[in-house]
Amino acid sequence: MEMVQSSKEAIALENKYGAHNYHPLPVVLSKGEGVFLWDVEGKKYYDFLSAYSAVNQGHCHPRIVGALKEQAEQLTLTSRAFHSDVLGVFEKYMSEYFGFDKVLPMNTGAEAVETAIKLCRKWAYEKKGISQNEAKIIVCENNFHGRTTTIISFSNDPVARKNFGPYTEGFIKIAYDDIDALEAALKEENVAGFLVEPIQGEAGVYVPQDGFLSKANELCKQNNVLFIADEVQTGIARTGELLACNYENVNPDILVLGKAVSGGVYPVSAVLANNEVMDVIGPGQHGSTFGGNPLAAKVAMAALDVIRDEKLADNAKRLGEIFRERMNAFIQKSDLVSLVRGKGLLNAIVINDTEDSSTAWDICVKLKENGLLAKPTHGNIIRFAPPLVMTEEQLHDCCDIIERTINDCTKSEA
Ligand SMILES: *Cc1c(COP(=O)(O)O)cnc(C)c1O
Numbered sequence: 295m296e297m298v299q300s301s302k303e304a305i306a307l308e309n310k311y312g313a314h315n316y317h318p319l320p321v322v323l324s325k326g327e328g329v330f331l332w333d334v335e336g337k338k339y340y341d342f343l344s345a346y347s348a349v350n351q352g353h354c355h356p357r358i359v360g361a362l363k364e365q366a367e368q369l370t371l372t373s374r375a376f377h378s379d380v381l382g383v384f385e386k387y388m389s390e391y392f393g394f395d396k397v398l399p400m401n402t403g404a405e406a407v408e409t410a411i412k413l414c415r416k417w418a419y420e421k422k423g424i425s426q427n428e429a430k431i432i433v434c435e436n437n438f439h440g441r442t443t444t445i446i447s448f449s450n451d452p453v454a455r456k457n458f459g460p461y462t463e464g465f466i467k468i469a470y471d472d473i474d475a476l477e478a479a480l481k482e483e484n485v486a487g488f489l490v491e492p493i494q495g496e497a498g499v500y501v502p503q504d505g506f507l508s509k510a511n512e513l514c515k516q517n518n519v520l521f522i523a524d525e526v527q528t529g530i531a532r533t534g535e536l537l538a539c540n541y542e543n544v545n546p547d548i549l550v551l552g553k554a555v556s557g558g559v560y561p562v563s564a565v566l567a568n569n570e571v572m573d574v575i576g577p578g579q580h581g582s583t584f585g586g587n588p589l590a591a592k593v594a595m596a597a598l599d600v601i602r603d604e605k606l607a608d609n610a611k612r613l614g615e616i617f618r619e620r621m622n623a624f625i626q627k628s629d630l631v632s633l634v635r636g637k638g639l640l641n642a643i644v645i646n647d648t649e650d651s652s653t654a655w656d657i658c659v660k661l662k663e664n665g666l667l668a669k670p671t672h673g674n675i676i677r678f679a680p681p682l683v684m685t686e687e688q689l690h691d692c693c694d695i696i697e698r699t700i701n702d703c704t705k706s707e708a
Pocket of ligand 1: 346401402403404405407438439440441491495496524525526527528552553
């Protein structure tokens with residue numbers, strides 16, 4: 295196999311032979327361990343993105359990689375045409391870990407969201423009694439649930455949608471964090487579900503008001519509508535609780551998980567629900583060749599063991615408070631940052647500039663030069679989401695880098 299010799303060469307290869315569906319920061323990574331990444335030239339960085347919160351357990355966690363290696367030499371894939379000796383163990387583990395009757399394993403977050411939509415619609419026709427093809431699911435403005443044709447049909451990001459129509463019908467869009475809008479939408483006919491991110495990650499780490507999730511959940515119950523939580527990004531200890539819904543004691547009717555379920559080692563996603571909902575799915579009605587394969591199952595169980603045994607939710611909660619305290623103190627002295635928001639270690643700072651300016655991007659390029667990797671999410675917002683295995687000392691080190699970098703950018707602007 296050919297090896298790249300330099301960052302420049304690696305980037306040139308991607309540009310020439312890969313579809314241009316991403317615009318990465320100009321850094322070429324070749325190694326990861328815990329909270330650190332190294333580029334091909336050997337420069338070391340703090341990871342402050344964690345692969346969009348897929349690597350909550352830190353890069354190449356030995357327990358997770360160990361589980362992968364061990365199972366890889368035993369059995370990797372049977373498909374669901376046959377049983378495996380790992381699947382049932384994994385399903386019991388997942389159901390008990392998250393407190394649901396049953397789980398449906400898939401691979402990517404988008405597939406899990408699609409699964410939740412299908413489950414919700416089928417439940418609507420078979421249990422709620424909605425007439426064929428009439429079921430509607432309420433979604434929120436500025437949502438991010440993935441990239442399939444159905445999911446982008448209810449996105450309002452023009453870049454994600456344009457020229458990919460015709461779009462899938464059956465969605466009602468309301469403002470995020472607007473309980474009155476939800477109440478009004480629930481009065482419409484044939485509503486089957488409400489699909490929501492407990493914190494809108496991609497949109498720029500928008501945290502709803504306290505009480506929004508519990509009130510929304512209550513309204514759904516009153517209207518016999520399924521509350522579907524997409525915790526692909528907020529779940530698995532990221533926000534300081536195992537699930538962001540735990541902050542408001544909300545048990546969703548359908549829980550959607552992905553990303554850090556596998557600690558970033560292998561694509562694993564899952565949908566959890568109780569029997570009343572999950573049992574509407576019968577043989578042949580949904581599936582995936584790789585969903586629930588033995589390798590995925592072993593990796594996910596190890597990754598979730600790590601979350602529990604290393605108390606990563608508690609660490610995320612504690613470090614998140616320190617991070618926001620430091621950033622809030624910094625904002626008092628900096629004109630370039632207007633606010634910090636988030637929960638646990640899912641945070642964002644808003645750069646005091648227009649949304650279409652390049653300031654946030656330029657700051658991220660400078661952060662990279664100073665040894666910390668982060669990326670703007672939308673416009674002038676920079677998401678900060680380090681692996682949850684970070685120590686307090688490392689976090690302070692990172693805050694020093696962020697403050698120094700932004701101060702330098704302020705000077706160069708003046
Ligand atoms: C990343 C993400 C998805 C999509 O996951 P993929 O694995 O990229 O398909 C869905 N929902 C949310 C909230 C996400 O952050």
